[in-house]
Amino acid sequence: MHIHKYEKIWLIFGVGSLILFLVILAIGAFYKGVHPPSHMDTIDPKNVQENESFKEENLGLRQVGENEYIVNVLSSGFYYDLGKDEDGKAVNTIRIPVGAKVLFQTTSTDVVHGFHIAGTNVNMMVEPGHISTLETIMQKPGTYTLLCNEYCGSGHHYMAATVEVYEP
Amino acid sequence: MMEKHLPIPQKEARLVMAHMYVAFISLLVGGLMGLLQTFVRSGSFDLPFGIGYYQILTAHGVILALVLTTFFIIGFQFALMSKTVGLSDKQRLSAWIGFWTMLIGTLLTASTILTGKANVLYTFYAPLKAFPTFYIGLALVVVGSWIACFTNFRQLAVWKKSHKGEKSPLLAFMVVINMLLWFIATLGVAATVLIQFIPWSLGMVDTINVLVSRTLFWYFGHPLVYFWLLPAYMAWYAIIPKIIGGKIFSDALARLSFVLFLMFSIPVGFHHQLTEPGIDPLWKFIQVVLTFMVIIPSLLTAFSMFATFEMAGRSKGYTSLFGWIKALPWKDVRFFAPVVGMLAFIPAGTGGIINASHQMNQVIHNTIWVTGHFHLTVGTTVILTFFGISYWLIPSLTGRKLTKKINTLGIIQTIVWSAGMFIMSGSMHIAGLLGAPRRSAYSTYTGAEQVDTWIGYQLAQAIGGTILFIGIVLMVYIFFYMVFGAPKGKASFPIAEVSEDAEPTPQYLENWKLWIGITIALILFAYTIPFIDIIQHSPPGSEGFENLIR
Ligand code: HEM
Ligand SMILES: [Cu+2]
Ligand SMILES: [Cu+2]
Numbered sequence: 001m002h003i004h005k006y007e008k009i010w011l012i013f014g015v016g017s018l019i020l021f022l023v024i025l026a027i028g029a030f031y032k033g034v035h036p037p038s039h040m041d042t043i044d045p046k047n048v049q050e051n052e053s054f055k056e057e058n059l060g061l062r063q064v065g066e067n068e069y070i071v072n073v074l075s076s077g078f079y080y081d082l083g084k085d086e087d088g089k090a091v092n093t094i095r096i097p098v099g100a101k102v103l104f105q106t107t108s109t110d111v112v113h114g115f116h117i118a119g120t121n122v123n124m125m126v127e128p129g130h131i132s133t134l135e136t137i138m139q140k141p142g143t144y145t146l147l148c149n150e151y152c153g154s155g156h157h158y159m160a161a162t163v164e165v166y167e168p
Numbered sequence: 169m170m171e172k173h174l175p176i177p178q179k180e181a182r183l184v185m186a187h188m189y190v191a192f193i194s195l196l197v198g199g200l201m202g203l204l205q206t207f208v209r210s211g212s213f214d215l216p217f218g219i220g221y222y223q224i225l226t227a228h229g230v231i232l233a234l235v236l237t238t239f240f241i242i243g244f245q246f247a248l249m250s251k252t253v254g255l256s257d258k259q260r261l262s263a264w265i266g267f268w269t270m271l272i273g274t275l276l277t278a279s280t281i282l283t284g285k286a287n288v289l290y291t292f293y294a295p296l297k298a299f300p301t302f303y304i305g306l307a308l309v310v311v312g313s314w315i316a317c318f319t320n321f322r323q324l325a326v327w328k329k330s331h332k333g334e335k336s337p338l339l340a341f342m343v344v345i346n347m348l349l350w351f352i353a354t355l356g357v358a359a360t361v362l363i364q365f366i367p368w369s370l371g372m373v374d375t376i377n378v379l380v381s382r383t384l385f386w387y388f389g390h391p392l393v394y395f396w397l398l399p400a401y402m403a404w405y406a407i408i409p410k411i412i413g414g415k416i417f418s419d420a421l422a423r424l425s426f427v428l429f430l431m432f433s434i435p436v437g438f439h440h441q442l443t444e445p446g447i448d449p450l451w452k453f454i455q456v457v458l459t460f461m462v463i464i465p466s467l468l469t470a471f472s473m474f475a476t477f478e479m480a481g482r483s484k485g486y487t488s489l490f491g492w493i494k495a496l497p498w499k500d501v502r503f504f505a506p507v508v509g510m511l512a513f514i515p516a517g518t519g520g521i522i523n524a525s526h527q528m529n530q531v532i533h534n535t536i537w538v539t540g541h542f543h544l545t546v547g548t549t550v551i552l553t554f555f556g557i558s559y560w561l562i563p564s565l566t567g568r569k570l571t572k573k574i575n576t577l578g579i580i581q582t583i584v585w586s587a588g589m590f591i592m593s594g595s596m597h598i599a600g601l602l603g604a605p606r607r608s609a610y611s612t613y614t615g616a617e618q619v620d621t622w623i624g625y626q627l628a629q630a631i632g633g634t635i636l637f638i639g640i641v642l643m644v645y646i647f648f649y650m651v652f653g654a655p656k657g658k659a660s661f662p663i664a665e666v667s668e669d670a671e672p673t674p675q676y677l678e679n680w681k682l683w684i685g686i687t688i689a690l691i692l693f694a695y696t697i698p699f700i701d702i703i704q705h706s707p708p709g710s711e712g713f714e715n716l717i718r
Pocket of ligand 2: 113114148149150151152153156157159
């Protein structure tokens with residue numbers, strides 16, 4: 001099939017930039033190891049306590065290294081279970097020092113939820129039967145909102161918690 | 169060679185018009201829901217009569233994304249097929265059966281939404297569970313659309329038999345590609361609805377495999393958007409050249425780009441599931457690469473459009489570098505509306521590239537940015553082209569004229585729509601980048617300052633939404649005026665001819681077996697391994713949660 005000369009130039013330029021673009025994505029993904037959250041472990045959604053990370057006493061923020069934290073969260077309609085404080089009250093705010101390495105782990109006990117610390121790249125889907133994880137370094141101090149960004153029912157827009165990133 | 173075009177007899181016009189009535193009534197009802205959503209989200213309005221936000225959002229999504237689009241497209245495509253290859257009495261009967269099946273399905277689903285037992289949004293993600301008639305209605309819509317598919321396939325096959333050795337008319341070729349795409353894509357959603365959702369919602373099985381249902385849904389969900397876009401491209405490629413007094417730049421390239429859209433719009437659903445657990449990131453990446461292949465036919469299309477415009481302008485004697493732009497009929501709404509739609513595709517497509525970029529998706533996933541994005545793609549590019557089509561299609565079917573007054577009103581409508589969308593979609597994009605979630609009623613969340621920064625943009629969305637709704641009222645008025653009010657006369661059904669300079673179309677472009685074979689091979693390549701993986705690593709299934717949607 002004959003293709004017009006200008007169209008050839010246009011296509012070579014376009015396809016060339018496309019290839020360059022995909023190569024950049026691939027370098028990010030396979031050389032730098034930056035993939036979107038894709039954790040493969042499964043769990044029984046009716047019996048999440050079976051899994052060490054989601055036992056009641058392990059929920060919420062835990063320090064695991066000098067500057068390393070794990071945050072285990074149970075997502076369900078319509079709140080994030082971040083464990084209990086000393087008085088036995090449900091925790092709704094977690095505080096993380098700036099620059100710390102944080103591993104978020106969450107799963108759902110009912111329907112599909114979202115897990116987004118708004119304004120950051122901590123953004124993943126939470127599905128019953130699957131564990132979602134994401135490791136990050138919180139770079140900017142501030143008060144962030146952790147919220148559900150996948151529709152989960154009538155109280156969906158109330159499903160939120162607070163994440164404070166502070167200068168130690 | 170000149171193609172012969174057939175007249176559209178009354179009986180066929182009635183068939184097409186039946187689809188159009190449903191489409192434009194949907195536009196009004198769905199648009200009203202959209203307006204109410206922006207009001208609720210502004211924080212200063214509560215819905216009356218115990219109506220829920222997610223109830224109207226479900227209605228908005230279903231009515232506009234599924235009903236309006238499907239009815240308009242199928243109606244329009246029947247008109248194109250009648251015009252180019254003809255419609256026999258038997259085929260017309262089956263077309264009507266398809267129409268009624270879809271309509272009954274629509275009414276069943278809509279009435280379930282009205283009762284508040286299906287507040288699951290138009291994507292109906294399991295394990296939120298709606299009342300069974302919601303899913304049964306949707307299944308009927310799909311089955312009805314399949315009847316239309318096979319009617320269209322039959323139309324072309326019959327024509328081919330009596331035109332041995334001739335290449336099929338361009339528009340008929342395009343319609344058949346789009347219906348093939350639709351048929352192959354809807355197999356996924358039909359599978360999940362028929363095998364998973366309906367038995368589960370009826371209580372015949374206890375649990376549902378969530379990730380399998382989502383994967384089947386998105387196997388359908390992305391080609392769905394190309395099913396909307398391709399009819400717009402039909403108008404761009406084969407009708408607008410006529411309206412501007414030009415010719416089709418290249419028949420072969422037009423067909424090639426449609427074939428490429430067929431091949432590369434299906435094996436890509438994972439780009440909607442990028443942040444989901446349980447799917448191997450390698451396969452996500454592979455589908456991301458396949459996603460970007462549609463850039464090639466998009467580049468072909470962009471080139472063809474501008475080449476057509478320039479050639480038409482130059483043939484009218486404009487010789488300077490950009491002088492030909494002046495030669496275009498900007499005051500003809502049949503040109504103006506779709507061209508504004510085309511321009512909207514520049515930011516819309518750019519946004520799409522961001523969305524599908526493996527890693528960058530995480531920045532915007534499920535934020536209101538995404539809503540801003542598809543109000544540009546389907547809500548502007550596609551819809552404005554559909555409006556542009558209506559200005560000649562409706563009068564030519566009803567035996568009336570597009571009056572000067574309606575032409576002017578149409579131009580005003582286009583401007584109103586673009587202004588409203590610029591404000592609404594623009595503020596959605598910005599708020600999304602700031603983290604504001606989509607599919608959410610008004611909320612201040614935990615009261616953090618951060619959330620305050622979103623509220624102003626939500627107010628702006630209400631302003632944009634109000635302007636848009638004025639646009640909808642205008643358009644619905646124009647539609648009914650063209651049906652009942654406009655003076656009797658003859659409106660033309662513009663179909664362009666191919667430029668004399670264009671190269672002949674190679675035979676292999678009509679090798680259906682080849683294109684369908686490659687399409688299926690690509691789907692099998694992209695899905696077989698990850699799908700088996702998903703099934704083999706399935707967690708225990710989920711029971712339904714009706715309680716959460718009350
Ligand atoms: C008056 C015009 C319109 C207004 C004011 C409007 C407004 C909105 C708003 C505010 C949302 C987001 C709600 C949320 O995420 O909480 C939305 C969602 C949506 N709109 Fe529109 N819209 C309009 C026209 C359209 C058109 C013409 C289409 C398609 C042809 C469309 C398709 C959709 C879809 C598919 C959704 C997503 C629903 C969901 O996420 O479940 N809208 N619309
Ligand atoms: Cu939610
Ligand atoms: Cu897509």
